[in-house]
Amino acid sequence: xxxxxxxxxxxxxxxxxxxxxxxxxxxxxxxxxxxxxxxxxxxxxxxxxxxxxxxxxxxxxxxxxxxxxxxxxxxxx
Numbered sequence: 001x002x003x004x005x006x007x008x009x010x011x012x013x014x015x016x017x018x019x020x021x022x023x024x025x026x027x028x029x030x031x032x033x034x035x036x037x038x039x040x041x042x043x044x045x046x047x048x049x050x051x052x053x054x055x056x057x058x059x060x061x062x063x064x065x066x067x068x069x070x071x072x073x074x075x076x077x
Contacts, residue, residue, distance in 0.1 A: 021050075 008025040021031060029052075031037070038051040 006028075008022045011019045011022065013019055025031070036053055038053050038056055039048065040051060041048045
């Protein structure tokens with residue numbers, strides 16, 4: 001997983017808590033002005049993750065299908 005990671009530089013938190021995403025990151029992920037991102041974090045490990053809402057929805061739907069498949073398999077046994 002770490003081999004796929006890319007360093008995009010750094011950013012500074014402004015007075016109002018805002019950050020600027022580096023231009024190369026916005027280009028690589030086609031993030032445009034007005035796009036929405038989910039912000040997910042774990043304060044214990046000082047991690048913050050930005051996620052495209054559509055991608056998260058697709059992932060959750062897939063996980064839901066997998067869970068239902070497992071339930072069906074367990075009921076058959």
